[in-house]
Amino acid sequence: MPELAEVEFFRRRWQEAVPPSTVLRMLVHERARPLRGVDPAALHRAIVGSRLVSSEAAAKQMAFHFSGGAWLGLHLGMSGELRVAAADYVPGRHDHLVLFTSRRALVYTDPRMFGRIQFQAPPPASLAARELRRGESRADARRFGPQAPEWWTKIAPPILGPEFTVAAVAAFLKRRARAPLKAVLLMQERFPGIGNWMADEILWRAALHPRRPAGSLRPAEAQALWRECRQVCRLALRVMGGNGGPLPPSHNALIPNTWLFPHRWEAGGRCPRTGVALRRATIGGRTTCWSPARQKP
DNA sequence: AGACATGTTGCTCA
DNA sequence: ATGAGCAACATGTC
Numbered sequence: 405m406p407e408l409a410e411v412e413f414f415r416r417r418w419q420e421a422v423p424p425s426t427v428l429r430m431l432v433h434e435r436a437r438p439l440r441g442v443d444p445a446a447l448h449r450a451i452v453g454s455r456l457v458s459s460e461a462a463a464k465q466m467a468f469h470f471s472g473g474a475w476l477g478l479h480l481g482m483s484g485e486l487r488v489a490a491a492d493y494v495p496g497r498h499d500h501l502v503l504f505t506s507r508r509a510l511v512y513t514d515p516r517m518f519g520r521i522q523f524q525a526p527p528p529a530s531l532a533a534r535e536l537r538r539g540e541s542r543a544d545a546r547r548f549g550p551q552a553p554e555w556w557t558k559i560a561p562p563i564l565g566p567e568f569t570v571a572a573v574a575a576f577l578k579r580r581a582r583a584p585l586k587a588v589l590l591m592q593e594r595f596p597g598i599g600n601w602m603a604d605e606i607l608w609r610a611a612l613h614p615r616r617p618a619g620s621l622r623p624a625e626a627q628a629l630w631r632e633c634r635q636v637c638r639l640a641l642r643v644m645g646g647n648g649g650p651l652p653p654s655h656n657a658l659i660p661n662t663w664l665f666p667h668r669w670e671a672g673g674r675c676p677r678t679g680v681a682l683r684r685a686t687i688g689g690r691t692t693c694w695s696p697a698r699q700k701p
Numbered sequence: 702a703g704a705c706a707t708g709t710t711g712c713t714c715a
Numbered sequence: 716a717t718g719a720g721c722a723a724c725a726t727g728t729c
Contacts, residue, residue, distance in 0.1 A: 407707055437725080464708080482708050483726080498726085516726050518708055583719065592709085599707050689721065691705080 406464060406480040408563075408597030409640035414486040415461040418468070418510050421488040424455040427470075429504040431495050437517040438481070438500045447523050450474035451503065456510075462559045463596030473526035475553055481518030487511045524553040560596040563637045573630045574623070581619025585629070587688025588618045595633065600690050601665055602640065606632045608664040608675075613699040614692045668693045 406414060430452050434444045454470040461467075468476040478486070478501075493509035495502050501512040501521060512521070561567035576594045580587075589595050589603035598606070607614050610632040612625060621629065664682075667673040673682045675695035684693050 410707075479708085482706070516706085516708090516724085518724070520709090580718075587719080590708085601707055690708095 407599035407602050409644040411464050412461045413644040415459050415466045418486050419459045421508050422505055424457055425505040426455050427452050427503045431502040433500040436500050438519045438521050442523045446525055450525050467556050475524040477522030479520040483516040484514035484519035522555045527551050560593050563633050570627050570630045574626045577618040583618050584615045584687050586614035586692050602636055604693050605664050606636050611698045613701045614687045614694050
C-alpha cells in the first residue's frame, strides 16, 4: 500500500502514540514472511525493556530507534499498516509485530506479507560508553554513527534532498534509455519512495507518456520530470501532514481535483485538466493510467 | 469465479 | 557485463 507520504504518516502514528514509555511485552509472528532473516530472540532481548526514543522515514522504509541503541526497520510492502491500539489489544491473524507499553499497543499488520521487518542489535555497552565520552549524544550516534545498519544507509538519497538534481535524473534516464518512463520511475535506486500511483501522477503532471523510452527525453522534458517528482513528493507529504490520513485519497476530501489520483480508478474516469477519458494499460509490469490528451507517445 | 491490488526480487534472455 | 521483462511471493476484495 504505502508510498513515500503514507510511510511518513504511519511512522508518525506510532511515534506520537507513545511518550517514551517502556516496552513491557512484545509479540512476534515468528514464522511469517516479514520477519525473514531476523532472529526473534535477539529482537525480543533488545526491544523489551527499552523505550522508543525516535524514528525516521526514508523512501518506503521506517527506522525506529530504541534506548540502548537497537534499530527496528519496517517496510510495509503492498498491504502493510501501522496502527495504535489499547494496551489490552489481542493480536489478529495478520499482525506480525505488536509492542505493548503500559498504555498502548503498537501494531504492525500486513495481510499480503510483502513487507519486511529488519533489525540491528544494540552496540556493546563499552562502545556506547566510548561514544558518550567523545561527546556525541546517543541520538546522534544512532542516526549518523558508524553503527547505522546497512539496510538503512543503502537507501538512495531523498528526492527532496540536494542530491536529487536534474543532472542525476538525466544521467539515469540515459542509462535506462530503452525502458519505458513508467518502469524507470519505479526504480528505487534513483526515485526512492515513488510507487505506482505517484509515478502516474508525476507523468501526468509532466505531460509525458508512460511508454516513452527514458532515453528519448529532450532536456526540457527531463527537467519537467525532475520538477514534478519533487512537486508530487512535496504535495503528498503536505496532504498527509495536514491530517490527510493514509490514502486512497479518492476518499480523501483534502486531495483537490487538480490531481490525477482521485480519478485513477474511477470507472469512466476523466482527466481533470482536459476532460478526456483516461486510458489504462499494463506498462512496466504495473497498471498505468494516463490522459491521452496530455501525454502523447 | 476470476481479475486485480499503493512492492520487491530473482531468474531468463538479449 | 548490463539491462529489460516477467513470474513469484500470499491474501483479500470487488
